[in-house]
Amino acid sequence: MPTTGTVRIEHDLLGDKPVPADAYWGVHTARARENFPITGATISAYPHLVTALAAVKEAAALANHELGLLPTDLTKAIVTACREIRGGALHDQFVVDAIQGGAGTSTNMNANEVIANRALEHLGHARGDYARLHPNEHVNLSQSTNDAYPTAVNVATIVSLRGLADAMRVLEESFARKADEFADVLKMGRTQLQDAVPMTVGQEFRTYAVMLGEDRARLEESAALLHEINLGATAIGTGLNAPAGYAEAACRHLREITGLPLVTAADLIEATQDCGAFVHLSGVLKRVAVKLSKTCNDLRLLSSGPRAGFNEINLPPVQAGSSIMPGKVNPVIPEVVNQVAFEVIGNDVAVTMAAEAGQLQLNAFEPLIWKSLAASISHLESACLVLAARCVDGITVNAEVTRAYVEHSIGLVTALNPTIGYEAATAIAREALTSGRGVAELVLEHGLLDADRLAALLQPEVLARPQAAAHA
Known part of the structure; x- marks a missing residue:
């Protein structure tokens, strides 16, 4: 294509268009940049997706070569370009907005153009010389956006979830350490914010660790659903324009490239239109967010005060809390995690509506699904790590207050x-309530128990673990 000064001229069905001469992207990407100035976040902000797109294109090239559709020299050039991108190169050339019309076509074409132009350089040709190697004819051979893009989204999401699972484990272990540290610190349990029965602070913190462990298991289950891909489906799942054996070959090569146990969907028409796995994953992310937010609500409540609140635990001070009230320290780390949780819950609504809005053989709204899931996964990962390092690890307990x-x-x-009987217990409760005196004090005063017996009954192992104490 002709290059004049700082631009080269490329052509598509709408006509000629200038493209920056040094850009690896081409005319389709140029139009998409004009059409979708929506979020300001381009797909280069999602390195897992860029890497996954390159992996899909590499697998497709290898499959096409294996089946005799793509010459060796072009295959090598495309594969080399894809491996460079998977190694971190050229990510800044993925410039279309993450939110876009067209079911991800602009993202797919951005990848096709960048790979084609880099491959052209490996062949010794200029960028834009598509007569020798074409974004559609060669890089996109045997593919459609409708199978290449969803497959890349699946792969990127699986990889992203590993980071979240690791971060959740870090937070789980942080809570577990605190559970061990506070194992014998007696406190009052509460239901509906009213006094219930005694427990230990260790038991309270153990609960938070257990919840995270349960949610990690659910996350692994949802990730397993994403290993079914529709690569080879082409436009609607019939495999039009892909040769016999292509789906199997492409999936095999993608397994080898990514190291993931990917499988081709049994029904490619169903797989091309169904977003059920994304809805399921989004629901699990919402579950994680809801329980993490509840945990942070507890931490804020238990640390409230220090003089006019519960004051049972102390969160580590990480910054001054007020521009007007000297000495005030706020629970800013739990607060930021709460806000991440609110965002994830909102993202789940977006995923739900985008999945529901699919029509007939394709869902056109997968860009929003991907962006929402990516944000939820990334932000939850960061929130877990921050909560562990900047809050939970430094929590101390006010044992005298809880006792x-x-x-x-x-x-x-x-x-x-x-031990003292229901009638006596009722009378003590009534007197304690009206007088404001302590239960233990009144039990001793009325001679219902002697001091040694009462002290034995008030041991943490008796109050908080009565069944274990009974069998000791």
């Missing part, structure tokens, strides 16, 4: 009920 709550709580009579 005093137990000894003065009306709820303590529930634990003493089997």
Whole structure:
């Protein structure tokens, strides 16, 4: 194509268009940049997707060569370009907005053009010399956006989830360490924000670790669904313009490139239009967000005060809390994690609506699905790591405060009920409530138990682990 000064002229069905001479992207990408100035976040901001696109194109080239459709020299040039991109090169050339019309066609063409132009250089030709190697005719051979793009999204999402799972494990282990540290610190459990029965701070923190472990398992289950791909489906799942054996060969090569146990969907027409795996994953991410937010609500409540709140635990101070109130320190780390959770819950609604809006043989809204999932995964990963390192690892407990709550709580009579009897326990509860005095103090005063017996009954292993204590 002719190059004059700083531009080269490329051609598509709408006519000629100037493209920056030094750009690896081409005319389709240029039009997409004009058409979709939406978020300001280009697909280069999602390196897992860029890498996955290159992996899909490499697998396609190898399959096409294996089946005799792509000459050796072109195959080598395309594969070399794809491996450079998978190694981190040229990511800045992926310049279309993440949100776009066309079911991801602009993203697919951005990849085709960058790979084609880099491959042309490997062949000794100028960028834009598509008569020798073409973005559609060669890089996109035997493919459609409708199978290449969703396959890349699946691969990118699987890889992204590894980082989230690792971050959740870090946070889980942080809570587990605190559970061990606080194992014998007695406190009052609460239901509906009212005194319930005694427990330990360790038991409370163990719960947070267990919840994260459960959610990691659900995350692994949802990731397993993404290993079914529709590469080879081409436009709607019938495999039009792809040779016999292509789907199997492309999937095999993609398995080898990515190291993932990918499989070709049993019904490619169904797989091309169905976004069920994304909806399922989004629901799991929402589950993680909801429980993580609940945990942060607890941390903020338990650390409230220090003089006019619960004051049971201390969150590590990480910054001054107020521009007007000297000495104030706020629970800013749990607060930021709460906000990430709110975002993830909103993203789940976006994924749900985008999946529901699919029509007939294709869902045109996968760009929004990908962007929403990518944001949820990335932000949850960061939130877990920040919560562990900047908050949970540094939490301390006010054991005297938690013990005093137990000894003065009306709820303590529930634990003493089997020993002093229901009627006596009711009378003690009533007197404690009206007088404001502690249950333990009144039990001693009325001679219901001696000091040694009461002290034995108020041990953490008896109050918080009664069944274990009974069998000791």
